[in-house]
Every structure is written in C-alpha cells, then in structure tokens.
Amino acid sequence: MTLLxxxxxxxxxxxxxGATAAxxxxxxxxxxxxxxxxxDDYLKAQGRFSPDPASDFYHLYPEDIELAKLYGxxxxxxxxxxxxxxxxGYGEPNQAGVxxxxxLFQCCLANGITPYVxxxxxxxxxxxxxxxxxxxxxxxxxxxxxADFCFKEFKEVKNWFTxxxxxxxxxxxxxxxxxxxxxxxxxxxAIQAEHNELLAHARVVNLFKDKGYAGRIGLIHVLxxxxxYPQTPANQHAADCENAFMNTFLLDGTFLxxxxxxxxxxxxxxxxxxxxxxxxxxxxxxxLKKAASRNDYxxxxxxxxSFVAAYEGESTNTFNGTGEKGTSSFKFKxxxxxxxxxxxxxxxxxxxxxPKGLYDELKWVSATYKNCKTIYIxxxxxxxxxxxxxxxxxxxxxxxxxxxxxxxxxxxxxxxEGVDVQGYFVWSLQDQFSWANxxxxxxxxxxxxxxxxxxxxxxxxxxxxxxxxxxxx
Ligand code: BGP
Numbered sequence: 001m002t003l004l005x006x007x008x009x010x011x012x013x014x015x016x017x018g019a020t021a022a023x024x025x026x027x028x029x030x031x032x033x034x035x036x037x038x039x040d041d042y043l044k045a046q047g048r049f050s051p052d053p054a055s056d057f058y059h060l061y062p063e064d065i066e067l068a069k070l071y072g073x074x075x076x077x078x079x080x081x082x083x084x085x086x087x088x089g090y091g092e093p094n095q096a097g098v099x100x101x102x103x104l105f106q107c108c109l110a111n112g113i114t115p116y117v118x119x120x121x122x123x124x125x126x127x128x129x130x131x132x133x134x135x136x137x138x139x140x141x142x143x144x145x146x147a148d149f150c151f152k153e154f155k156e157v158k159n160w161f162t163x164x165x166x167x168x169x170x171x172x173x174x175x176x177x178x179x180x181x182x183x184x185x186x187x188x189x190a191i192q193a194e195h196n197e198l199l200a201h202a203r204v205v206n207l208f209k210d211k212g213y214a215g216r217i218g219l220i221h222v223l224x225x226x227x228x229y230p231q232t233p234a235n236q237h238a239a240d241c242e243n244a245f246m247n248t249f250l251l252d253g254t255f256l257x258x259x260x261x262x263x264x265x266x267x268x269x270x271x272x273x274x275x276x277x278x279x280x281x282x283x284x285x286x287x288l289k290k291a292a293s294r295n296d297y298x299x300x301x302x303x304x305x306s307f308v309a310a311y312e313g314e315s316t317n318t319f320n321g322t323g324e325k326g327t328s329s330f331k332f333k334x335x336x337x338x339x340x341x342x343x344x345x346x347x348x349x350x351x352x353x354x355p356k357g358l359y360d361e362l363k364w365v366s367a368t369y370k371n372c373k374t375i376y377i378x379x380x381x382x383x384x385x386x387x388x389x390x391x392x393x394x395x396x397x398x399x400x401x402x403x404x405x406x407x408x409x410x411x412x413x414x415x416x417e418g419v420d421v422q423g424y425f426v427w428s429l430q431d432q433f434s435w436a437n438x439x440x441x442x443x444x445x446x447x448x449x450x451x452x453x454x455x456x457x458x459x460x461x462x463x464x465x466x467x468x469x470x471x472x473x
Contacts, residue, residue, distance in 0.1 A: 003405055004470050006412050015114070015423025016468050017075035018068055018445060019379050020057065021121040021164065024432040026081065027053035032096035035087025038129035042180040049438040055430055055448045061104050063455060064430050065111050067446055071461045072468025075114045077378060077425050078104065079121035079164065080154075082146055089125030090142045098153060105156045116299075116378070116425070117157045118220065119147050119204070121164040122179070122435065129180065134170075134193045137281075140200040147204045151213045158215035160208070161299050161378070162201040165222045167246055170194045175332070178319050178436040185315040185332070187276035191245075191267070198253040199284055202291035209294050220299035220378050221250055223361040229307035229341050238310040238336030241266050245335065255298075255369035257289030273334025274315075293371045299378035300365070301427075302407070305357040306330075307344070311337035321437050323348040323385060349383055349441060355406040362414035362421065374420050380407050381427035383434065383441040386458065388449065395447050395458040404460065408467075426464065430455060 023029075029040055029051050043051060057064060068076055082089060084097030108115045120143070124133050133139060147162065163169075172179035174190040183189060201219045208217045226243040228235035244266035252259045259267070271277060311331050320328035328350040331337040340346075345353045358380070365372055382403035386395050404426060415421050431444035439450055445461040448454075 003409055007467050007471050010471055015075045016073050017077055017425035018073050018429025019077035019425040019427045020429050022079040022081035023123040025055040025057035027056045028058035033094040035083035036126035037083055037123040038126055038180045055432050056453045062107055065107050065113055068113055069111045072465040075116055076108055077116045079118040081123055083125045086146055089128040115157055116159045118161040118164045122169055134196045135189055143200045144203050160217045162204045162219045163197055164220045166194055166197040166250055168222055187274040191278045202288045205291040205294050216296035218295045218297040218299055220301055222301035223247055225305040225357045225360050227305055227307050229339050234310040239308045241270050241335045242308055245270050251369055253288050255292055255371040257292030270335050297374040298372045299376050301379035302358045304352040305354050306338050307341040308336035309339045320350045347383055355410040358407050359410040359414050362419045366419045374422055376423040378425050379427040381443045383443055386442045386447060395456055397458045397460050400460045401463045
C-alpha cells in the first residue's frame with residue numbers, strides 16, 4: 001500500500017508539524033534586552049558564522065506560520081530563549097522578550113497551528129554558562145524558576161517540553177568538543193551533565209504537576225541506535241556500552257526514575273576506562289522517581305544510527321562540519337569506534353540513512369518503558385545542500401522527500417504494531433543554521449535565501465502538503 005493510502009488511516013488529530021529552535025531561527029540576538037547565550041562570543045571567537053540574522057524568525061514569524069498553515073501543517077515546535085525572558089538566566093523578567101513570545105504563540109493559534117514549546121534548546125544563558133552551566137547545581141534552581149515563570153505567563157501554551165536532547169548537548173560540549181566549552185572526551189562532565197539535566201527535567205515536571213498547571217509536559221531525547229559492525233561478540237559489547245552511555249542511561253532516568261543495574265554496569269565500565277566519575281546526591285533519585293510516571297508524552301528525535309566496533313586505544317575524533325563526505329571519525333576509548341557499514345547510504349555529513357533504526361527505537365522504547373505511553377517524533381529530516389533555483393522557483397529536494405517518506409513508513413509500521421505515535425515534526429520548518437555546520441547544511445521544507453530572507457518553496461513542502469491533505473479528506 002502506498003504511503004498516501006496508509007497516511008489516510010491516521011487519526012484526524014495526528015500532528016503534522018515543523019520544528020525550529022529559538023537560537024537557530026530567531027536572529028535578533030542583541031535585540032530588545034535579550035541577554036547573551038553561551039554561543040554569541042564563542043561563535044565570534046571561533047570565526048565560525050554569525051547567528052544574526054539567522055532566519056530572522058524574530059520578525060518574520062507571521063510569514064513562516066502562514067506558510068506552515070498553507071502547506072497543511074497543524075503544529076510547530078519552537079523554543080523559548082531563556083535569555084529573552086531572563087537576560088542573565090535569573091532576576092527580573094524582560095518584558096519585551098515576554099511580549100515577543102505572546103505575539104508568536106497568538107499568531108500560531110490564530111492560524112490553527114498548535115505550538116509545542118521547549119524551554120531549553122542548547123542556548124544556555126552566558127552568565128550561567130560561565131558558572132558551570134548544567135554542571136553547577138544552582139543552574140537547576142534557576143531553570144526551575146524560569147520554567148515556573150513561563151508556565152504562569154504563557155497560558156496559551158498547552159504542550160511543553162523541558163529540555164531538548166540532553167545527550168546531544170552533553171556529548172557536543174564535553175565529548176565531541178564542537179559546542180562550547182569544547183572539551184574533548186571529558187567523560188566526567190558529560191555524564192554529570194546528563195544526570196543534572198535529568199534532575200532539572202524531573203524537578204520541572206514535578207512542579208508542573210504539583211501546581212496543577214493546565215496542559216501537558218514531557219522532554220525530548222534524540223535516540224541513536226547502536227549496531228555492532230560486523231556482528232561479533234566484542235563489537236556487540238561495544239554497541240551495548242555506547243547504547244547505555246548515549247540512550248539507556250537517559251531513558252532509565254526519565255521513565256523509570258532509576259538507573260537499572262544492567263545499565264549502570266555498562267556505564268560504569270565506560271566511566272572506569274576513562275577515569276571518570278558520576279556524583280549522585282542524596283535525594284536525587286527520589287526526585288527522578290516521582291517524575292518518572294508523570295511525563296505526559298515523550299518527544300523522540302531520530303536521525304541516524306551508529307555502527308560500532310570494539311576499540312581500546314586512545315580517544316580521538318574529527319568532525320565533518322563542512323559536508324565533505326568521509327571527514328568524520330570517532331573513537332572512544334573503552335566504548336567503541338564508529339565504522340562505515342558499506343550497505344548503508346550516508347549524507348554529505350556522514351550521517352547514516354537508516355529508517356529501520358527509527359522503527360527499532362520506537363519498538364524498543366515502548367516495550368521497555370511502560371511509563372512512556374505517547375510518543376511524538378519531534379525531529380527527523382535530511383541535512384542537504386539545496387540548490388537555489390531563483391526567485392519564485394520551486395527547489396528540487398527529492399532526496400529529502402525520499403528520506404521523510406521512508407522514515408514515515410517506519411513510523412507507520414511501528415504504529416500498526418501498537419506503538420502510540422501521535423505526531424511527526426519534520427526538522428525543520430524553514431532553513432536555519434546548523435550549530436556546528438553553519439548555513440550550508442539545510443533541512444527546511446521552506447528555503448531561506450539568507451541574503452534577502454526571502455522564502456522559497458521546496459518540493460518537499462508540496463509533498464508534505466499532499467500527505468496532510470490526503471489525511472484531511
Ligand atoms: C538536533 C538538534 C537541532 C538540529 C538537528 C540537526 O540535534 O536538536 O537543533 O540542529 O539536530 O543537527 P545538525 O544541525 O547538526 O545537522
């Protein structure tokens with residue numbers, strides 16, 4: 001049966017969304033009292049690219065929301081930039097920032113687009129970052145206060161996410177080194193940041209429920225399945241270690257409120273081999289436990305799996321930030337090294353294209369974590385060098401259509417087998433810069449001409465509209 005026919009079987013309230021993140025789309029990084037994030041000076045010092053004007057969503061959001069509506073979407077993922085609300089991360093709120101988000105949410109609702117809102121998407125306040133970011137437990141108190149403020153203030157929002165992709169943040173900051181503060185294989189900081197962010201999430205969920213705020217709340221993890229390649233007992237063990245460190249530790253903490261002994265055996269092996277430690281303070285696990293059954297849903301981001309072989313040498317990595325195939329490498333002492341599976345196609349940024357990984361993760365999560373009932377795919381999409389075709393010309397992005405088509409088919413298969421997936425957000429709504437790759441890695445359904453800020457339609461947007469229309473007729 002074709003995808004179109006299968007999509008027709010989805011419930012009318014299935015969520016078709018486009019995803020964004022504040023810092024990646026808004027621009028206006030110094031406007032209207034906004035405080036600095038950990039990125040502003042870092043990007044400048046590294047001479048990477050300017051976060052201004054990005055996709056100028058700060059001013060052009062009405063246009064983007066109208067496009068979303070025209071092309072059949074009924075939802076959008078946005079994040080609130082903490083430093084638009086609290087320029088230092090705490091203290092007095094900045095009214096201009098508060099007003100901006102009211103305007104944005106009201107514009108969404110007026111267009112029949114439901115906002116799904118994250119409180120933290122990689123853009124920690126600069127002041128708090130300098131004090132240790134998530135490694136400093138005081139950061140958690142400030143985050144809880146900021147969340148409480150948002151819940152009280154933005155009554156028009158009914159769907160919340162606390163933090164986006166805890167692992168990507170910790171991993172990029174402290175293992176891979178391509179997010180500030182650019183540490184390499186600082187395993188103690190990575191695992192501690194994971195735990196502290198889980199704690200922050202759990203405290204916010206508990207507050208949301210204890211205070212009886214209206215609406216739903218959850219968090220977002222990116223799941224990157226890990227497969228041994230080739231299949232040998234040693235490579236299987238390497239895959240198990242990486243899976244525990246990257247995925248299971250966080251899912252256990254989120255949905256069980258405990259780190260299972262079998263998970264910790266593998267995580268501890270990784271820690272020991274890297275002379276690393278995790279500090280759990282008295283009372284932490286009770287907070288996680290209380291929150292574990294209180295998540296209303298789970299936001300699952302999926303892009304790619306890793307293929308892994310055992311590796312005991314020193315840790316090293318190179319990062320493909322340019323889109324030149326074959327320039328990335330990753331070797332993590334005592335965990336494993338990433339290898340190329342010749343049967344699996346890759347993107348120009350060396351990301352494996354493997355839709356079955358999404359199916360596998362959906363099945364695994366729903367079978368393993370009974371508290372994880374409702375799932376939204378909150379990000380999925382293809383980073384691609386789209387070719388501009390001129391003003392008013394539709395951009396041909398067939399590979400993106402293929403990518404989304406295959407991943408939706410995996411989602412539908414998992415749904416058919418009983419996994420409760422209630423929505424799909426394509427990453428991304430419009431083109432936006434990529435944190436570690438800049439402006440040439442595009443994901444949008446809508447093309448952004450970064451010179452003029454004009455929007456152009458891509459074929460994938462037309463294709464997405466056909467899907468949405470099919471469902472609604
Ligand atoms: C996710 C992030 C997004 C986005 C996406 C694509 O990890 O939540 O913000 O950036 O990945 O990643 P990249 O831009 O590195 O290709």
